[in-house]
Amino acid sequence: MSDARAARPPLDRDEADRTLAHLRDEKERISTALLELEGHPGYRLLDGAALDGATRRVQAEVRSRTAEIWALFDLYGRTLGEAERLRARHSRPGQAQLAELTRLLTGPSVELPAEEVPLERRTLLAAPAGERLTLRAVVARMTPLYEDVVKTVAALDAVWSALLSRLAEVEAEQRAAADLLASLGGTDPDLDRLTADLRAVAALVRGDPLALADAGRPDTSRLDALRTALAGVRRGLEEAHRLRDGFADRIGGIAAVLEALRAAEAEARRVRGEVLAKIASPVLPDLPDMSATLADRLATVGRSPHGANVPAATGHGGWNELAGRVADLERAMNGALEQARRDVEVIRGLLDRREELRGRLEAYRAKAARLGGAEDAGLSALYERARELLWTSPCDLRKATVTLSEYQQAITSRVKGAER
Template structure:
């Protein structure tokens, strides 16, 4: 290769390496991969997990060797701004020749011979990519297939478990026995263990079979309707519980919105100083569930007065948590609003500069372009953008004073 050919090849391979790295990281971040990575599995799903982990290990191993070979070429080129024939020959070998040496364990058995030297197979960079491509496709297809089945099952399971929890709350509040609910709970526990431990056992081809979960959900819905009818005798108390539940629902949504805004801020604002995220809905929901268990008999343990006081305390705590969550969301959202405010001020200053006759001022244009680039780039460094905007304002004001003189 000539020096220009080497440089063009290096640029292309750097881009290729970046794209491969991005693809592998995105695969690891895939919802299905994350489900596999953190689960203790059985049966066919465990085999998928093992195959995916082995495939990813091979992919990262090949990618590491690929990166080392490319890095060696980059280092050599960097050390020789004007490479001679010897350097060009070595660069050609690294970039186009068999420069990626696999460990002996990576050489397939069928490619070994009785008298072969115990050294790894050598691949070109292109061959290494061709080796990685089918591996990546196999892993991606396995992850996608599993995710399709598992996501449906987990979503349906969450719905059925919510139905069960609703029935349990009602039953506990009444202090009664319900044999049918006990039977359905046992059925649900068995199916839930299968969904979480071996979801592929509930797959039919590339689709999830939710039949057992649907049957349990229908039974739970019927139990819940009977319990709701029994609860009508205590509407006054139930209304207060529902009021707290409504506040907690608002709190859950506010906390979720706060997390969403936090994620947006982290993506759009550089090094933001953020308050702690509100996280009270779960503990307050537990308290609500506890208040909703009056115990056996017509009256709760401790009497209805005591229970009413506990509900009042819970109402106060829930409303206070909701107010604080809204305040936190506003503080975090304020960073995005601050960026929009700075953008508006920048445009206003530009209009002012034009009105003063400095629309073509090269220095002002440079400061404006710098500020605009900061404010329209994610993540945005608000501190630097504010300083640059202030510099732009001061430059305009300085010219305005000069004009007035």
């Protein structure tokens, strides 16, 4: 839009000097703002990057608007420079010089190139004439362009900076895992897969960060998931390192658990045999020979024909694969030992139950004697039946328990009768 105004009286010399001083200061402030914009990290990153997708479109818009701002600023500077040179040539400007200064400083003195005239101001037949603006109108046109560029750059920089920062953390996690794997040897399919996924996400972060933005905010969910998964891989590789450095001790510890398991299983079999001989129709747990199976697994992971620190069983997965197998073996070994010890307790519990019933029988007999029931034929018969059941092998615990209960009830009945 043209900024032509109704003719106004020429500025006097003081007014012209004040206006020139104001415009010089304004030009300096605009120049500083534009240079600070181009020095902003987000602007430099955006301006120099090879981008794709939505971010590339934003980049093109920012470049176009910035170029337009600089073009307007250049025209602004040229017109102001012309006014400054005119004033410098005339220490005491006359009316003609003041009128020209007034035109340059306050009138439509800035002519835009014809190609910059908006389409809506062009005609079908006439070549578009350059639009003329005042210096004030030039600043008014630059201001929204500048504000839009600043807002766009700041928003993109916030998204990009957050994504790049998180990407750096994930890539550091990947490098740590890769370094560990390199020192261990072998391969890790999970690390290979995660590394490929990371490359794909990194390409988006660096080439089209807006593809990883949601409502103008950085969406780091893919990076967060990768970091979590890579941290898990790294911990597994660290465990492999610990295994390699203390392989002999680790295997020795598993062997010690195996010996304890063998002892527990032997004790379970011994107690089971005793129960079968002493308890009638017992319900006993199965006793699998886990020690033999686990011993074979231990022998497989524990062989080291290639050297003291390089087990043959590492295979293509190296120490990383072996660490998982050793950890599984440890869990299986400890689980089997706990189960064998529980089996011993369960089986021995039947013998303990018989001893408990025997103790209760003698306690009831002593109670009956105190009550004068030592010569009671009925009580004596019940006692003998219970004693025979409890001291006969194999012992029928169910019948013995029922008989002992009858003996207890008979004693209780005698006590109540004596009280009446």
